[in-house]
Amino acid sequence: MLLLAVLGNLVWPFSAKANFNGELTVEIDGLKNKKGQVCISLFATSEGFPSDRGLQKQCSKITATPLDITFENLKAGNYAVAVFHDQNDDGTFNSNAFGIPEEGFGFSRNPEIRTSAPKFSEAAFLVAGPNTNIQIQLKYF
Template identity: 35%
Template structure:
């Protein structure tokens, strides 16, 4: 009988741990893709010679808009220097221009209802699709900059990202 009680207690601890981890993940994603994260930012006009083409697939539907951002390490998961928005579609291509060559990460989300925010359920789980360069996935939260980082060189660099829901 005590063995059953110990196993039951361990299962409860595992369930609690998983629930806490999911809440942390959802809270982090909400912070990343909150309304202010994709507020209009002036597109940098100064001197980059690089171009980045981001092909996006996996959208659940053609509703709303897809928001994409190219971030350096300092701006990752915050307001990024390069941001674009397009009407929702099954497949999209974003063309970022005048990027200074360097190391960046791309993040995007599908704002299905067009409210400019990354929506989540009452328990904090994401309700809209999102993605990162290199299709990086975080563990109980968003990926690190290094997991999503890509090198952008002068010329045109193409990448692909699949949205996750």
């Protein structure tokens, strides 16, 4: 009987995590101005990161700086976020003929940007509680 109680206590945390739904709040800082909107994509895997739509995408008018955007009902796990300041409100991340970004951008965990976007693993973070908060500092060239 004691063995069953111990095994039940070991299994319960794992089953509780399977039914877990958390909230992620992303604070976007470093906005150059309040023109346009901010678009943010949430990824649960490396597939398509960072340029595709991802698991969820939100665009929001800039009402304050820093700007907070929230994702709800997230299962526990690793996620990564890509964000850009869509200054001209066209819904796309604009770059010049040489591929240099013309709009501000950022990624979760604020990895150093060299010659290309970071890998999913460089931007990944864990959502494991009811409320997770991260901060992204936008970069402009």
